[in-house]
Amino acid sequence: MSPLVELQGIAKGFGEGEARVQALSDITLSVAAGEVVGLRGPSGSGKSTLLNLVACILEPDEGVLRLADETVWQGRWAKADLRALRRRAIGFIFQFHNLLPFLDATDNVALAMTLNDVPLAKARDRARALLDYLQIGKRAGAMPAKLSGGEAQRVAIARALANQPHIILADEPTAALDSERAQVVMDLLRRVAREQAAAVLVVTHDDKIFSRFDRLVSLRDGRIEGEMRPG
Amino acid sequence: MNLALRDIRHNLGRFLLTCLGLGLLLGVALAMVGIYGGVVEEALSLARGLRADLWVVEGGSRGPFAEASRIPGDVREAVARLPGVTPAGSLTFQTVEARHAGGPGGNEPPSEELVRERAGEAGRQRIGAVLRLQVVGYEPDRPGGPPGILQGRGIGRGRLEMVLDRSAGVPLGAMVEMANIRYRVVGFSTRTVSTGGDPLAWITLRDSQDLQFRLNPPAARRAQQGGGGALPQDTVNAVIARISPHADPAAVAAEIRRWKHFAALTAAEQEQVLTRSVVDRARKQLGLFTTVLLLVSAVIVALIIYTLTMDKMREIATLKLIGAPDATIVALVMQQAMLLGAVSFAGGAALLLAVKDNFPRRVVLGPEEVAGFGLLVFVICLVASLLGVRYALRVEPAQALGG
Numbered sequence: 098m099s100p101l102v103e104l105q106g107i108a109k110g111f112g113e114g115e116a117r118v119q120a121l122s123d124i125t126l127s128v129a130a131g132e133v134v135g136l137r138g139p140s141g142s143g144k145s146t147l148l149n150l151v152a153c154i155l156e157p158d159e160g161v162l163r164l165a166d167e168t169v170w171q172g173r174w175a176k177a178d179l180r181a182l183r184r185r186a187i188g189f190i191f192q193f194h195n196l197l198p199f200l201d202a203t204d205n206v207a208l209a210m211t212l213n214d215v216p217l218a219k220a221r222d223r224a225r226a227l228l229d230y231l232q233i234g235k236r237a238g239a240m241p242a243k244l245s246g247g248e249a250q251r252v253a254i255a256r257a258l259a260n261q262p263h264i265i266l267a268d269e270p271t272a273a274l275d276s277e278r279a280q281v282v283m284d285l286l287r288r289v290a291r292e293q294a295a296a297v298l299v300v301t302h303d304d305k306i307f308s309r310f311d312r313l314v315s316l317r318d319g320r321i322e323g324e325m326r327p328g
Numbered sequence: 329m330n331l332a333l334r335d336i337r338h339n340l341g342r343f344l345l346t347c348l349g350l351g352l353l354l355g356v357a358l359a360m361v362g363i364y365g366g367v368v369e370e371a372l373s374l375a376r377g378l379r380a381d382l383w384v385v386e387g388g389s390r391g392p393f394a395e396a397s398r399i400p401g402d403v404r405e406a407v408a409r410l411p412g413v414t415p416a417g418s419l420t421f422q423t424v425e426a427r428h429a430g431g432p433g434g435n436e437p438p439s440e441e442l443v444r445e446r447a448g449e450a451g452r453q454r455i456g457a458v459l460r461l462q463v464v465g466y467e468p469d470r471p472g473g474p475p476g477i478l479q480g481r482g483i484g485r486g487r488l489e490m491v492l493d494r495s496a497g498v499p500l501g502a503m504v505e506m507a508n509i510r511y512r513v514v515g516f517s518t519r520t521v522s523t524g525g526d527p528l529a530w531i532t533l534r535d536s537q538d539l540q541f542r543l544n545p546p547a548a549r550r551a552q553q554g555g556g557g558a559l560p561q562d563t564v565n566a567v568i569a570r571i572s573p574h575a576d577p578a579a580v581a582a583e584i585r586r587w588k589h590f591a592a593l594t595a596a597e598q599e600q601v602l603t604r605s606v607v608d609r610a611r612k613q614l615g616l617f618t619t620v621l622l623l624v625s626a627v628i629v630a631l632i633i634y635t636l637t638m639d640k641m642r643e644i645a646t647l648k649l650i651g652a653p654d655a656t657i658v659a660l661v662m663q664q665a666m667l668l669g670a671v672s673f674a675g676g677a678a679l680l681l682a683v684k685d686n687f688p689r690r691v692v693l694g695p696e697e698v699a700g701f702g703l704l705v706f707v708i709c710l711v712a713s714l715l716g717v718r719y720a721l722r723v724e725p726a727q728a729l730g731g
């Protein structure tokens with residue numbers, strides 16, 4: 098089975114001239130369906146940049162990006178509607194949860210589904226079920242401003258999983274959680290990877306959950322430094 | 329799930345406050361439209377109130393309101409003989425400085441007692457107050473009289489009686505003095521004012537010709553020497569005619585135009601003349617104010633929507649991140665603009681309709697004007713929201729990242 102996420106020789110820099118920062122160089126990496134891959138490295142090593150490239154939020158400078166067997170970027174964007182790709186195939190958990198402040202927890206999750214034409218009532222039912230599973234069912238009616246950091250993070254996770262995407266990208270999803278809840282989130286991501294045959298790429302600093310990854314990739318100064326299999 | 333509404337509900341206080349401000353602005357702009365309507369109605373009220381189908385005036389003139397017109401009084405008989413003309417009547421018009429000359433009781437000067445007694449009465453004018461009146465002289469029992477009597481009676485054959493517009497503020501039965509002659513107010517007409525907004529007063533044609541003579545003796549005397557008559561010459565300003573429903577006013581007008589020295593205007597032409605001469609200036613002034621107010625509203629709406637959108641930059645970027653199509657984002661911005669316009673307009677219009685009868689100026693607003701204005705506000709909001717839409721479409725999804 099070919100990998101769902103495939104990067105070949107990807108490079109990305111920011112800025113011009115003196116101020117130029119080479120955030121990523123020559124990244125070759127793939128994540129297969131059902132696989133949960135961790136991405137670690139010091140601050141500024143390019144973890145978020147890598148994730149954003151896979152999510153098609155940033156445009157690479159060099160290399161080839163393939164998602165679900167289709168070339169997405171090679172010299173230029175190969176797909177016209179990146180947003181349709183994101184809303185159907187990719188679930189993204191941001192480093193900062195990015196919930197819409199004017200929607201309650203349930204509707205923040207349901208919105209992702211209604212964008213894919215799921216009827217609102219059905220979307221809300223599924224949203225509540227997801228929130229229940231993430232142990233924040235009691236906060237389903239709360240506005241984001243009233244949620245704690247950990248609660249908001251779990252709502253954001255529910256939103257990322259709402260459309261049963263094949264590619265799940267998470268930027269430090271457990272940073273705001275205690276270790277018990279961090280384990281719940283990792284269990285969930287692993288289960289989703291198995292059951293939905295999804296490729297899961299998770300940025301993390303959290304050594305308590307390192308053991309839950311199929312593979313751990315280390316970045317340093319924008320390059321892949323090494324890889325290990327915790328299991 | 330309507331994002332526009334949900335966002336507004338989340339910031340309801342701010343939204344309503346914005347609507348209040350914009351609503352007041354739109355209310356003032358709508359008031360301008362209403363005042364214009366009032367000016368038109370007042371300008372046409374005299375011509376309409378006389379219910380003339382045809383106006384016969386001096387040749388080459390567009391009288392008697394827009395230009396001077398003097399024709400011999402006997403023209404009325406000739407007009408009345410024309411086929412299709414039902415009745416015809418001679419009319420004079422003059423603007424006169426009159427004086428409220430005391431209560432019922434006759435021609436003696438008002439006593440101090442009477443002055444005090446009458447001061448606070450129905451009429452608001454004190455005895456001795458100077459009034460500007462548009463005096464209409466007409467032949468009782470012929471066309472040209474007051475359109476209706478609100479109170480009291482019409483003028484009889486007796487001389488020196490007057491039917492007055494109530495807005496003059498003179499009580500019924502009181503005396504009004506013009507050129508040292510006193511007229512008794514025997515009735516109030518239904519509301520009618522001159523094109524200049526002066527209250528109307530009806531007196532008999534003979535009284536009015538007398539008045540004309542007294543007010544302008546040299547000119548009248550010259551005319552008398554020429555004509556040789558003992559009485560003031562029988563000159564009127566216009567002859568009006570009602571036309572039978574089976575006849576065509578335009579055809580009768582064409583017939584009269586063939587007579588030398590006379591011009592004829594149909595009711596529609598007269599209204600057109602009045603509109604051009606009197607209303608056009610008001611239209612220009614009020615139109616200018618209204619345009620400026622609407623432009624200001626447009627700029628304000630544009631700025632409000634732009635600011636609202638800018639404040640939502642992060643949310644819009646997040647929407648793009650989770651894959652919301654442009655249509656969702658454009659709808660969010662535009663629906664908020666429409667809602668802002670709709671709530672403000674409804675508030676402004678409701679406020680204006682509630683207070684318009686206490687306005688210092690007459691405000692005439694029909695459902696068509698209100699609806700038309702609403703449509704204009706809608707278009708303004710639509711156009712003004714484009715600035716916000718442009719901004720929203722340029723937001724990059726990456727702008728949602730980072731703290």
Ligand SMILES: Nc1ncnc2c1ncn2[C@@H]1O[C@H](COP(=O)(O)OP(=O)(O)OP(=O)(O)O)[C@@H](O)[C@H]1O
Nearest residue numbers: 111112118120138139140141142143144145146147
């Ligand atoms: N939009 C940007 N403009 C300029 N430089 C950027 C931008 N985004 C990232 N960088 C730079 O690229 C490098 C990699 O940043 P990135 O955010 O990927 O690091 P990270 O590994 O996610 O760090 P952290 O663990 O602190 O989140 C850093 O040097 C950063 O300053």
Ligand SMILES: [Mg+2]
Nearest residue numbers: 144145146192
């Ligand atoms: Mg990061």
